Amino acid sequence: MPHVTETPIPGLLLLELPVHGDNRGWFKENWQREKMIAAGLPDFGPVQHNISFNGAIGTTRGIHAEPWDKLVSVATGRIFGAWVDLRAGATFGTVFTAELDAARAIYIPRGVGNAYQTLEPDTAYSYLVNEHWSSSASYTFLNLADESIAVDWPIPLQDAELSDKDRSHPRLTAVAPLAPRRTLVLGAAGQLGTALRETIPTAEFATRDHIDLSDSGCFDHIHWPDYDVVINAAAYTAVDAAETAQGRAAAWAINVTATAALARIATEHRLTLIHISSDYVFDGTTAPHPETEPASPLNVYGQTKAAADAIVSTVPRHYIVRTSWIIGEGANFVRTMASLAERGSSPSVVNDQVGRLTFASDLAAGIRHLIATRAAFGTYNVTNAGQPQSWAAIAQRIFELTGHDAARVTGVESAEYFATAQGAPRPLNSVLDLTKIEATGFRARDADVALREYLGRGGVRD
Template sequence: MSLPSLETTPIPGLVVVRLDRRDDARGFFKENWQREKMLAIGLPDFGPVQNNVSFNADRGVTRGIHTEPWDKFVSLATGRIFGAWVDMREGDSFGATFSLEMDTSVAVFVPRGVGNSYQTLEDATAYTYLVNEHWRPGIAYPALALEDPTVAIPWPIPLTEAIISDKDQHNPELDPTTAIAPKRTLVLGAGGQLGKALVASLPGAQGVTRAELDVTDAEAVAAWPWHQYAVVLNAAAYTAVDTAETPDGRRDAWAANATAPATLARLSSRHGFTLVHYSSEYVFDGTAEEHTEDEPLSPLGVYAQSKAAGDIAVATAPRHYLLRTSWVIGEGNNFVRTMQRLASNGVSPSVVSDQVGRLTFTDELVRATRHLLESGAAHGTYHVSNGGPAMSWAEVAQAVFERSDRSADDVAPITTEEYAAGALAQDKPFAPRPLRSAMALDKIRAAGFEPEDALAGLERYLVASERP
């Protein structure tokens, strides 16, 4: 069978689908919902989970206008209707209307927040619809009066002659103060460097710390209203790389970096939100000059292994962006802040020179996140860092010192082996590090995002940190 066709309407996101119905002497056949074909014509991959049928015995049955909190794909199994829709969402299109007559060859995709109604034009009309959330007892949603004078729907059968439920005869008129807000954005790990930057940059985002929502706590997860969110950004992580090598650290690292992302992937599949998860170049062993998104995982230490497990879990979510990043610098304690403080205090540190990578400033990571979400880029894994040539930690420290009126020579290069020996001599745990952390940025560039040079980001970061 051929592809259906799609027609837009004055209501953003509400589209009409002309189905390929095959008729013969026996009746007709149609593919009422065929996911691959629907996606091919531009319908969103809305993930239906329930199919309902509303059978209407008589001509003139009129239902609505109901604004249920889910997307719908409506069509007919038998009969004919006059369908009418009203945009009840916040925004410029609030109150916009669209109507048309439908038979069994027509379907309509109705996005969440658009009021849905219809009037049967024939007896024995079976109205069917797919939805992407399960119906829940006691759920409340806005409704609109069928006779509302503002929207003035041209019902073919006068409402005085129609068959209308008692409930639908007492719905309120259009009121802008009751406009439906879009689903929210949730930032997990809002107390960390990246979490703070995300909350500050994403208008209306709700940030929560682990104390407010622990995704490893089954009861807390069950009680949280996940269906209210369109996007969940997981900036929460266990990042104590060396402590992860201890018995307690191992358990905490796996809980935060593997179990929690697996839970979020499951919730994303169930509730349909887009999951944005932040990972690390530590999932690789550091033997490649630059790491690509499709490089096989090869983690070295416990922290790295837990992050790799989280990557595998997140990839199972239908709508996910997995952003691997490196050497993150933001608001709070970090390597650049430490070097800046040492330079100011007259200290001359020893810094490893055989670990090479690129800095990633949180504002750059936030900018990449927003770009992917707002551009509708293909879901999947992306490597994100600032651009420019790869540098060693020692070279980064030297750059900080030079911009702090100290000589680069005041930073003494050492090897990772020498650094590890010092830690082990003090009975401190030490995790293996990937020596090459630079990641290929071709895929994120192909998605239309151009990373800022790391040294330019460093300059701006140091200037900002000097302000009172």
């Protein structure tokens, strides 16, 4: 079993590899995924294998930081290695040096500069990388003789073999740190997307004008190696319209076909895919719904969300965030009821559909929590906490909190309500079990507390 040692540079890992030798020579497992992951190496998914041969002692290459991860090991000979953190952050400029031979390798994360000097003739070292080499990729370079890092090269640089290009690289003070991979949010104009702008302000946000999921080629122009997290907050959510021929086709195209394409991309590029699911994947006959409950959708919208969940669950790095009854910036139930209350209307609201409101800011905070804590991948229910209520009870509470008579809201059963208003069948019980997300240390606000705060601000922002 290989042994992994951490270094002063975060993510830079030194590996001691078992080498088996006899009178014929030696053998080692240069890359053995199962053993190396168990030892603590990331599952970095190499796609290209390169070999560098150096005939003379003192051949020196670097310092280069590439936009991918790699594993470097020696096939023949011996090398001195120097690594410098060239990523933006507190450890920028941190240096680590070590000798590598057949029994020692190094794992180098994206953005860490690396340089090698051969200590024996006819030295060859190999490296596995997890992106295909591209001349258009963004590289960062540092001068081998930079005084601030002061690498003690075994063979002085004036006596070493260097390329003219390596001699001319900039000093550390002139190096632009390599920016980290970004988070991409799809559906940035929606209620959740708007909340994510405040919760994860460093993310990149794409509205339908930028990435239209109904377009089969909508992802073709994106350079995916620039990202490490994609939050799919875009969806076709017109539940009743999805029952029509045109709506059904649109719902499947956006919620399923586009999600399937995104899942393939996430798998290929080792992205963390965060997908927003719905209580509508259940028929509502039993509750609360745990994450493990089999899907049983009642309507077309629910069918498309259940299909998307099944697809996303195949992505190695995924979070399916299942939620219900979202309230954020834009048109929503709370704003509608508050408007009716102000206008003197006395609405009839269904009283046999029970669940919890989910305020978009709390849902966004839950997503940020999963990313920040690196919670185990999988499905998580995220709604506001508190006592489940019917839509009618919530409407009455909205009337009360806005200074109006709650008795103006009349409760009606779904069967009676939809006898005169055409609509898709909906689950009667949408309560989601929050045990799993709470076990990670996240607990959203009580739904009634969040409702009071929302209305207290006029419902303009959540």
